[in-house]
Amino acid sequence: MSIATTMIIRLEIRKSVASFADVASGIAAAGGDIVAIDVIRAGKEVTTRDITVNVQDATNEEIHRILSAMDGIKVINVSDSTFLAHLGGKIEIMPKMKIKNREDLSQVYTPGVARVSMAIAEDPAKAYSLTIKRNTVAVVTDGTAVLGLGDIGPEAAMPVMEGKAMLFKQLAGIDAFPLCLDTKDSEEIIRIVKAVSPGFGGINLEDISSPRCFEIERRLAEELDIPVFHDDQHGTAVVALAGLLNALKVVGLTLAEARIVVVGIGAAGVSICNLLLAAGARCIYAVDREGVLVREAAYGNPEWTKLAARTNPDNVQGGLAEVMQGADVFIGVAGGGILNVEHLKSMSANNIVFAMANPNPEIEPELAEPHVRVLATGRSDYPNQINNVLCFPGIFRGALDCRAAVVNLEMKLAAAKAIASVVLEEELNEQYIIPSIFNDKVVEQVRLAVIRAAMSTGVARRVPPDVAGIEPLIKEN
Numbered sequence: 001m002s003i004a005t006t007m008i009i010r011l012e013i014r015k016s017v018a019s020f021a022d023v024a025s026g027i028a029a030a031g032g033d034i035v036a037i038d039v040i041r042a043g044k045e046v047t048t049r050d051i052t053v054n055v056q057d058a059t060n061e062e063i064h065r066i067l068s069a070m071d072g073i074k075v076i077n078v079s080d081s082t083f084l085a086h087l088g089g090k091i092e093i094m095p096k097m098k099i100k101n102r103e104d105l106s107q108v109y110t111p112g113v114a115r116v117s118m119a120i121a122e123d124p125a126k127a128y129s130l131t132i133k134r135n136t137v138a139v140v141t142d143g144t145a146v147l148g149l150g151d152i153g154p155e156a157a158m159p160v161m162e163g164k165a166m167l168f169k170q171l172a173g174i175d176a177f178p179l180c181l182d183t184k185d186s187e188e189i190i191r192i193v194k195a196v197s198p199g200f201g202g203i204n205l206e207d208i209s210s211p212r213c214f215e216i217e218r219r220l221a222e223e224l225d226i227p228v229f230h231d232d233q234h235g236t237a238v239v240a241l242a243g244l245l246n247a248l249k250v251v252g253l254t255l256a257e258a259r260i261v262v263v264g265i266g267a268a269g270v271s272i273c274n275l276l277l278a279a280g281a282r283c284i285y286a287v288d289r290e291g292v293l294v295r296e297a298a299y300g301n302p303e304w305t306k307l308a309a310r311t312n313p314d315n316v317q318g319g320l321a322e323v324m325q326g327a328d329v330f331i332g333v334a335g336g337g338i339l340n341v342e343h344l345k346s347m348s349a350n351n352i353v354f355a356m357a358n359p360n361p362e363i364e365p366e367l368a369e370p371h372v373r374v375l376a377t378g379r380s381d382y383p384n385q386i387n388n389v390l391c392f393p394g395i396f397r398g399a400l401d402c403r404a405a406v407v408n409l410e411m412k413l414a415a416a417k418a419i420a421s422v423v424l425e426e427e428l429n430e431q432y433i434i435p436s437i438f439n440d441k442v443v444e445q446v447r448l449a450v451i452r453a454a455m456s457t458g459v460a461r462r463v464p465p466d467v468a469g470i471e472p473l474i475k476e477n
C-alpha cells in the first residue's frame, strides 16, 4: 500500500518543442494530481516552473521518468515534501530566556548557578522544581522494531522518535528527547537508561523488539522511581481498548460477550490481550506465526505461557483461519497484508476490524470495507485512527503532573475510558469510534483520569493545584 505525498518538480519547458499541456497530461497519465504551478522564470524561449503534485509514493518515480523522456522538457530538480519536512531534523532545543548581559550570565551560568546546584546536591528532589526534569521525557529505542519496519537500527529510528517528541510537545507541552541506542544488549540498555534517568521525569520506551522489551521495561520500572512506559505495549493497548469499547457500543455487544482475535503477540499484542482481559474480556484468541496460543504447548516466551493460560477458552487448535470463524473482533498488530477477504467473510455479521500495523495495515481498507461493520487502522489517512498517539501525551502529562512513581493498570484503564468518552454517545457511529488526535479534549481528559487513578492507587506524589478539589477515582467493582 502506498502513502500520499507531495512532490515539487522544477522543470524547464522549451516553448518551441513542448507546452505546459504536455507536462500536465504526462503527470496525469502517471497518476499525479497537480495542485499548484509557480512560474520561476518566463523567458522568450524557455520557461522555468515549479509544479506541485500530489502523488502516491509508488507513482513518484514514474512521473520523473515520463517527464525526463519528453522532448523539450528538462527536469531540474524533484523534491519530496515528506523528505523536505525532515531536512535537518524536526525538533530543536530552545532556551526559555535570552542572556542579555553579564548579570543574566552570572545568574543562569557561573557563578550564580552554583548556588542552585548546591541546593539540589543537598536535596535531590529539588531537581523537580529547579531543572527541566519535571517536564522532560526520554524517548528511548534501540531501533529493533521500528513501526512494522523491523530492526532498522538506531539512526533510522531517529525520524520516528523525533516525530514522537514533536507530538509530546505539541499535544501535551512535554519536552521529549530521542535517545537512539547503538546496542541491543538488554542489560546495557537498562544500565544506560538508569544512568541518564536523573535528567528525566519519565521514560518512554519505543520500538524495542519483543520479548526483550518486557524484561527491559519490568526491570526499569522496578529500579527507577520515575514512570517507565513502553508505548508500543501500553499506549497501543489503551487506545485499542478505547476504540473497542466504543465499537462494541455501535454493534450492540459487550466486552465480555465478544469473541476477539488478536494477531501478532509481540509488544503490542501481549499488552492488548492483558488490558482487554483486565477490562472484562473473556474470549480472546492470541495468534502469532505458529498459530493460536494453546494450553498444552511449552513456549520459550514467558508472556505467551501466561497468556495461553488465560485465553482460548475452548482451546481451539490451528491458525488465523480457524479462530476467525464466528469472531466478532479482529485486532491486528502483526504486519501488513496478513488478512484476506475470506477471513472477514467468516466473521460474525457485526464484525469489528482494527488493522493497526504501521505503515501498512493487515488488510487494505478498500478491500476490507465491504465486509466489515466497523473498520479502524493505525493510519491518519483513513477514518478511525487507532494509534498510540492518542494515549502517550496525555498519560505522561498526567503522570508527570502528579509525579506518579509508575504507570499502573488502573491508570491505563482510566486513560482508555477517558479516550473513549471523548466521543459522545450521540456522535458514535461506524465511522467515528475514536476521537481525532487534534481534539484538545483527549489530552485534557486522559490527564485528569490518570491523575485521579494515580491518587486513588497511592502512586501520586503530588496533587496538582487544579485537581486539589476533585475526588480521586473510586475503583469500580
Ligand SMILES: NC(=O)C1=CN([C@@H]2O[C@H](COP(=O)(O)OP(=O)(O)OC[C@H]3O[C@@H](n4cnc5c(N)ncnc54)[C@H](O)[C@@H]3O)[C@@H](O)[C@H]2O)C=CC1
Residues within 6 Å of the ligand: 145, 146, 147, 148, 149, 207, 208, 209, 210, 231, 232, 236, 263, 264, 265, 266, 267, 268, 269, 287, 288, 289, 290, 332, 333, 334, 335, 336, 338, 356, 357, 358, 359, 377, 378, 386, 387, 388, 389
Ligand atoms: N497503531 C498503533 O498505534 C501501533 C501499531 N503497531 C504496529 O503493530 C505491529 C507490531 O508492533 P510490535 O508489537 O511493536 O512489534 P513486535 O515485533 O514486538 O511484534 C510483532 C509480532 O507479530 C508477529 N507476526 C508477524 N507476522 C505475523 C503473521 N504473519 N502472523 C502472525 N503473527 C505475526 C511476530 O512474530 C511478533 O510476535 C507493527 O506493524 C507496528 O507498527 C505497534 C504499536 C502501535
Ligand SMILES: CC(=O)C(=O)O
Residues within 6 Å of the ligand: 146, 147, 148, 207, 231, 232, 357, 358, 387, 388, 389
Ligand atoms: C505507532 C507506533 O508506535 C508504531 O507503529 O510502532
Ligand SMILES: [Mg+2]
Residues within 6 Å of the ligand: 147, 206, 207, 231, 232
Ligand atoms: Mg512504536
